Amino acid sequence: MSELIQSSKVSNLTKVNDFVVKFANVNGSGSASANGMFAKAVFRMGIPISPHNIFPSNIQGLPTWFEVRINEQGYLGRREGVDLIVAMNEQTIGKDIASVVPGGYVLYDSSKVLANELLRDDVNYLPIPLKDICLEEFEKPAQRQLFKNIVYVGALSAFLNIDFKVLTGLVSDQFRGKEKLILPNIHALELGHHYASDNFACPLNLRLEKSTKNKGKILMDGNTATGLGSVYGGATVAAWYPLTPSTSVVDNFAKYCKRLRIDAGTGKKKYSIVQAEDELAAIGIAIGAGWNGARAFTATSGPGISLMQEFLGLAYFSEVPVVLFNIQRVGPSTGMPTRSQQGDLLCCAYASHGDTKHVLLFPADPKECFDYAASAFDIADRIQSPVIVMSDLELGMNEQICEPLNWDDKSRYDRGKVLNAEQLEDIERYGRYLDSDGDGIPYRTYPGTHPNKGSYFTRGSSHDSYAAYTEDGSIYAEVMDRLALKMETAVNYLPEPVFSESTSNRLGLAFIGTTNSAINEVLDNLAKKGITLDTMRIRAFPFHDSVTEFFDSHELVYVIDQNRDAQLKSLLKIECNIHEEKMHSILSYDGVLVTAQHIEKSIIDSMTDVDVSGEVPA
């Protein structure tokens, strides 16, 4: 029954610590925790990994994939092609087997005979009778279903040489407090491990070896880091409307608040979370709280951003700090709600009607999600305006290896220019929108500060320096000019771009956020072909001057956008006056993370008329 269906003629991949394992499952079948356990086990063996969930907008029954790239060199982007598929979904098994590279492996449930048309003569099959094993070993129907997933992880541990002790350690960690579950899970792992060892030559040539590459690092998803960063950044008010893929930002904020923000004496909460009736109310609540001096945020995604436009204009014009986490997904409209894109750049940079501009931060890994979440509150308070942190589904919902989170205990929240009662005493006439410092940033007061001084009327209608309504065009223009100046000041508080060590090449590469995961691989592979590029990872908008300088000092810069319309390139053109001929767009918008291969190919294709020695294409 369980002989290896492998003709001796089929070659098999020989790869150590450098391959892609993909799990094809049915969503709602309990595969997520088993697949996560596999990824974490490889991580604990010290080998760099990057797991990617490719999941449906559905609760049960539709296809879902979990793709794990394992790469000793630390290339954490996606790689095209699958070396080993765990084919657990009958709906997609044809496509799944077809996705395997020649010489690769197909692990499948052999309780049912594999249809003839699914047999390829250039891949290796690893049949495991998962259903039969579970039927025999477990009594409850739910266990029989769930443990199939654990059994294949056990089998993989034999095939790929995963340290079994690492797996059992993970089970113990996962079920701490639910000890009854530990033994059956370990038993299921052993069943898989034994079956594979008894029936196949284990490990395969595709296998893992312990490494030290993950020393000190953590494996975390971006939304966890964002929620935690909001706790550290001093947010006390979160208002939100559930929306994939942003939901887990507030879930994590809630989780860590329950742990870290309970008043020791009274057991009361030093935070408030409101699940609003929609995104309009969510940002309205955050703005109301921000106006009244609490650090407040909301988290959403594309459709929510569309709904929040009017309020973002209010916060910009009436100068109220608010932090907004946009975990971007694929639009337009409902789009592909569970796929990733960098498609909201333009609609966030200039959100709302009229002349507006908003600060955007572009985190590239969970550590930056944490850091930017925390600092977004400082920036918003300093500039008294919205700050939008532009994460995406890829970063928000997938675990990623990064440096551990770090907090400087000497740091203090910067609440910006806020006058207290004593300071107001010394002021003859307070003007909410007076630019006393010449940096475009006026002084705020919180409601209730002083009996006679400091009150003002906040409004989204045109106002003068003293917050009084005006329809005087010249006063309106003055305010608009000051707001523009304020945005120039804001740049000083924003993270600078990250440049490559060398900036002397003729070609450059500019990008934001999750595109970063592919870049090292792109550079190494192109270097082998004699193409060298300098890189600039932009981390904030409005852009620093150094962004323009990077374009000035290069003959051509490839601008990578994970959207159809080259939105980053458009922003650069609008804001930095960069000539069209200086930029070459590389686009990726199929809903999954851009791969190094795609970027490399785009660059090489653009050079078709020239040799690859770095000549600039015509």
Place this chain on the structure above:
Amino acid sequence: MQTNDIGLTRRDYEGTLTTLCGGCGHDSISAAIIQAAADMSLEPHRVAKISGIGCSSKIPSYFLSKAHGFNSVHGRMPSVATGANIANKELYYVGVSGDGDSASIGLGQFCHIVRRRINMLYIVANNGTYGLTKGQLSATADLGSKTKSGEESQFDNIDMATLAIELGASFVARSFSGDKKQLIPLLQAGLSHKGFAFIDVISPCVTFNNTDFSTHGYKNTWENYVALSEVDFVPMREEITTSYDAGKEKEITLHDGSAIHLHKTSNDYDPTDKEKALHHINAQKKQGKIATGLLYINQSTADLHELQETVDKPLNSLGNQELCPGSKALDDINNTFR
């Protein structure tokens, strides 16, 4: 000039000069708020005034200049007020809205702020029309009510008071901008009430909706106005010297120690019975009458802060020390991701 208990004169409670039409009901509401706050000796700067967009939403400019105000977005005052209240539970919150702002574009937000039991006074200056855009019918205009241009309302109206009661508001009243005697004590009681206090104030639009055929005009309101009971508000500090006739009076003591006295009229109205309150308002409406006064009160509901068990200090007063868990806790968290 006469001063109140905290040494302030009426002028200390005033706002900027009104820009509304002469005779606008809304100006009477501003005047009533000024009087109510002055008589209660509220500290003006401990009030936050929040509104949406429309004629009604200009009202916060015209009272309590020493209080912070926030004229926000059309129909979205409830969310802004919710956030402000969450940030600092120690202030008084007065939301001022209109029938367009709260019954049409903002109906969703209105429903949800009621459900969330925000501790505030929410006033709807209700004129049945869109003034700033020159007289379109609003969702509170009664079926058959006509605007100045002769347009007749073909749809049933939304009754904000019954809606508020059904959604769980713990203080619901209706009044008329022209009836200072009734409106002022209701405003005072609403401010003193702990929880969500709602007052639907019929406030005629003299320019666009004050015809003989308009149910929100002065004529109709005076003629069909039924006060369920006369209301007196007795601030906490005042020693209650008058002896009330137990048979004819009902006293309701509010959380801050102040009291409402209801002088019963002919009917035997009990504002603490939700079902009867709804029945009574609807019965009056059937006869073309407008039930006014304190329609419903429930003093035993918790507000959002109590439900969420937030700390005693206002959230906006917490600093680094209280909010930041520090590096040691973060190291421990890092370890759970290894």
